[in-house]
Amino acid sequence: MPTPLDAIRTDTTIDSYKVGNLLFDPGYRETRIRIASILSNDRIFDKSLRPHLNHRQLLHLSLRIFKRLLELRDAHGWSDLEFTLACRLQDESLPTSLHDAAFVPVIASQGTQEQQAYWLPRCKRYEVIGCYAQTELAHGSNVQELETAARFDVTSGEFVISSPRLESTKWWIGGLGVVANHAIVQAVLYLPLPSNPLEYKSYGPHLFIVPVRSLGTHEPLPGITIGDIGPKAYGGFGMVDNGYVQFREVRIPRENMLMRHAQVTLTGEYVRPAHDKLSFGSMVALRAGIPVNLGWSLARAVTIALRYCIHRRQFAATPGGPEQPVITYASVKHRLYPLLASSYAYIIAGRELWAMYQKMLEEVVQRGNVESLAEMHSLSIALKVKSSTDCAKGLEEARKCMGGHGYSHMGGIGPLFANATASQTYEGLS
Amino acid sequence: MPTPLDAIRTDTTIDSYKVGNLLFDPGYRETRIRIASILSNDRIFDKSLRPHLNHRQLLHLSLRIFKRLLELRDAHGWSDLEFTLACRLQDESLPTSLHDAAFVPVIASQGTQEQQAYWLPRCKRYEVIGCYAQTELAHGSNVQELETAARFDVTSGEFVISSPRLESTKWWIGGLGVVANHAIVQAVLYLPLPSNPLEYKSYGPHLFIVPVRSLGTHEPLPGITIGDIGPKAYGGFGMVDNGYVQFREVRIPRENMLMRHAQVTLTGEYVRPAHDKLSFGSMVALRAGIPVNLGWSLARAVTIALRYCIHRRQFAATPGGPEQPVITYASVKHRLYPLLASSYAYIIAGRELWAMYQKMLEEVVQRGNVESLAEMHSLSIALKVKSSTDCAKGLEEARKCMGGHGYSHMGGIGPLFANATASQTYEGLS
Incomplete structure (x- = not known):
């Protein structure tokens, strides 16, 4: 029997593959499916374990996860990109995330040739x-x-x-x-x-x-x-x-x-x-990556909430009639649909920002050209503030659209908000 | 050396004792101090343990806490009110909270004389x-x-x-x-x-x-x-x-x-x-208690944030000058002061609502007079929706005023929001 979700998926003129092409780099989906299928064979990556662990237990788990990821990288000969993707599929920052996101990039952009030659290979082996x-x-x-x-x-x-x-x-x-x-x-x-x-x-x-x-x-x-x-x-x-x-x-x-x-x-x-500006730190880099990540976080939350509200029924439209899917309620639609649009907007704008940052970095590091630094600085701050405020608010809103079930940790949106709201304070207060 | 907080506490014409009299029942403060001093001698009530426990460990702890509270009740001959206060001082709902807040009151209002005589003494002994x-x-x-x-x-x-x-x-x-x-x-x-x-x-x-x-x-x-x-x-x-x-x-x-x-x-x-209306459930009672609790929750959060922002310094007003207390920033003042006012408003309105509910309950149960039920119903819903929306939002706002330190679990506001936001969905969606 087709579920309400099947019906909605069939009854549309939108080509989801085309939408995907707008949001993903070419080949990304295939790589992701391949890597996810490797990870899903390994119980250590089972996310259902996590809600039951305290902070100390989570840290132990995350170290074991990271060790296993390195083993898989070597066993499958993953590229840097594939390895990064495998890490991202954990849905949580790992103890080594900042090594890859800040430590290594700062040495690469602020270290001399000799310093890079000394440190970077050691970093790559996670010796340092x-x-x-x-x-x-x-x-x-x-x-x-x-x-x-x-x-x-x-x-x-x-x-x-x-x-x-x-x-x-x-x-x-x-x-x-x-x-x-x-x-x-x-x-x-x-x-x-x-x-x-x-x-x-x-x-x-x-x-x-x-x-x-x-x-x-x-x-x-x-x-x-x-x-x-x-x-x-x-x-x-x-x-x-x-x-x-x-x-x-x-x-x-x-x-x-x-x-x-x-x-x-x-x-x-x-x-x-x-x-003077040549020695800017890793803050701009970290900021430039925020909007696209938050866009994806919101997109996931809205997807969870929409699926739930399509299935969930409540109150009959006519006495004795069948209860109505919650998504048909104007109050629910008007909360979730704009959030879906926002998530697309932040993913697209965030990808653009990240591309601009990469281009600027090349200019600064390779050619000592700091012309675009000021614009990048203010643009990354503005988008960071706007995306973190909107997305954190949107995540809570999507969670609440699921009523009591949204307040279960297992509802899945809670953990997304818990991580996303931090972005309102880190790398500068929103 | 007086701290910045001491200075602010001295330099005021507001009599905090008088304000307390507005918010507390007579004798409440003294009882609270007496009971808190008993609890503070017992390591089991140490709240600093909790952030490090997972859900299963927290449940074990809460059962041990409740058992100890019963022992203390018997040892000190606490009244029902004193015992309730000792439970509330845990700052968390306990496994027995709904026993006291819903199970017992529903039997008391919906049970016959015989049913009350049978069940209530067993409930009081926590046999049932x-x-x-x-x-x-x-x-x-x-x-x-x-x-x-x-x-x-x-x-x-x-x-x-x-x-x-x-x-x-x-x-x-x-x-x-x-x-x-x-x-x-x-x-x-x-x-x-x-x-x-x-x-x-x-x-x-x-x-x-x-x-x-x-x-x-x-x-x-x-x-x-x-x-x-x-x-x-x-x-x-x-x-x-x-x-x-x-x-x-x-x-x-x-x-x-x-x-x-x-x-x-x-x-x-x-x-x-x-x-027909005589058999209304415990929902109205639970709802009627929400605004005052949320008001106190917000009051605590704002107190934490204000104290932090009075101590915390950031950026100098003049080059080379001392960094300024964050509370002197207009953007911080304008966020925290209205929240302080809101917390007072919800405490006072919530106390009023609860008193009205008690009066109505007496009318209904003792005299079968259901006249005020409809008003109570709508008033409790309206105040529940408004207080839960405002207070949850206010708690997050207060937390964010503490920057990164607000995102530490130990900052103290996170746990308050975690509990308060649930009130936006329970006993009817806000």
Whole structure:
């Protein structure tokens, strides 16, 4: 017997394949089906387990998942793209997500040729697992006021990284809680005055690669206090080890400052970058990826809610008559259909934004052309604020359209909102 | 050194004690302090444990908590009011919350003198632990279409309770998942036709007390399929065992129909209530309690957010100057202050509504006067819809005012929203 959903799927003039072509890269669907079928043979990827685990258990699971993904990558000879897709199919950020989304890209764009040659192969083997440590307990948006200090010791040729106060603790750093053995640390560079080497001058925030855990034992290195910041609101980002770290006079070699643009010489002199804007961090990259992800999150939620409301019946139109599918109610239609349209809009606009970002990055990194940086900066902020506000609101709305069943964790929209609402605060408050 | 909060607390002409008198019953504060100090000596009530537990672990904890509360009640000779307060101080619904909020009150208002005399003392000793089973998997709001049937068997003088389809499964029933041994079941009453005892006539939904688990072994009784429906969205109501139950020809004595108003005689005749409206369920009572609870929830969230924003500093007003407390930002003030006002409004309006409900209940139960029922019905719905929509939105807003720290579970507002947003769907969709 055809279900109400079958009937609606048949009775349409819209070619869903064509719509898919608008939303997906060519070949994406086929690759996705192939990889999903490999994952679905493995019980470790079974998402129905997750709602029953606490934060610690989820972290254990996510590490096991990641290990298994690496094994599958090697067994099937997956490309980087295929591996990324396999990770995305987990529907949750993993402890290594920021390694791939921020640590590696920042080295690739801010590191010298030598630094890239040294670090990137190690990163690819996940021998070095990194995170991106910018935010501090008392400093989120105001990067200029970061307190973590990197003082250059001319005698030893080392940087000394330190957290002057409790408030300087790096906080919220994805991947740092239990997994990362290295961190890219945003710290204020201090160089000795040539006139008086006992006095230091600030040169503002710069990026440093700081080893935080032993490659042998995975224990925190001397001077490092480190840990997981615990569960997040609504159980969001439950499979990521957002962490904190404090530095007590931690020494790193001069070579660990990312020096593609600004440099510090052996004698402690500062070499300015060709252009101030060249050393922009990973924030713009992370922001540029937000709208398309939120669009997909909303699209999934609306799909769940629409399917539910097509099946669900409630109240008869005429006394004694059959109950009506909830989707026929004007109040339900008027809530869900515009949300469906929004999800398409954010997916399409988000893809466009990401393409613009890639193009800009190429211009900046390859040709030192920073012309489009200002536009990209404001565009990524505007779309980030608008998409995160609309999508979080839309997700809750779609969930509520499912009545009590939407409030079950198993309804499926709750976890989407739990993750999506975080985007209203991270990478700048919406 | 005085903190920024101390300064703000001193520099005011508002007498907080007077404000308290507006919001609290006389003597409430003192009782609360006394009971809280008893609870704070007991590690089992430590709320910092909870974020680290999964649903199953939370249920175990909540049962241990409830057992301990009963011990303390007996040790300290607490009154019903003091015991209720001790339960409320847990900040979460417990598996027994619906026993106290619905099971007992429904017996008290819908049961005959004999039924009350039989059941209420057992309830008070928590020998009988009950729940209120109205909602079905496929029927929430549309109570008239409930499918659970109570067929009267004249031969044995018993009702036969059955769930005709999967969709008739009672669902979402607080306390039923693991704890309750009895349920008040909303079921459609069927009585045999006098002309043809093999045919049955429907008399619409009525209330029946159905034993569901053995008092000896706590195992489900024959014909009963029962269990917990699992985790809820956002980890909300994590300490309640919302459950499901299916009945396969479960027989209960005729005396288990609540017969204060409508009755079924030994010979299977129906005796109409004096007034149709007299047998209204517990829905209005549950609804009438919502606005005041949500008002307090919002008040707590705004208090957390205000305290945070008074301490939190960000960006300097002048270059090189000190960073400014976030509360001085117009965008923050304009979000938080109106929410504070809303919370007061809902607490005061909610208290008023509850007092009206109590008065109406007395009129209905003692004097059979149903005059104010219609007004109470519509007023409780209107305030429920408005308060649940505003407060859920306000809670998310307050959480977001705390930036990244609001997204930590430990920020404290997340759990409040997780519970409050449920009120947008339960007891009727907002």
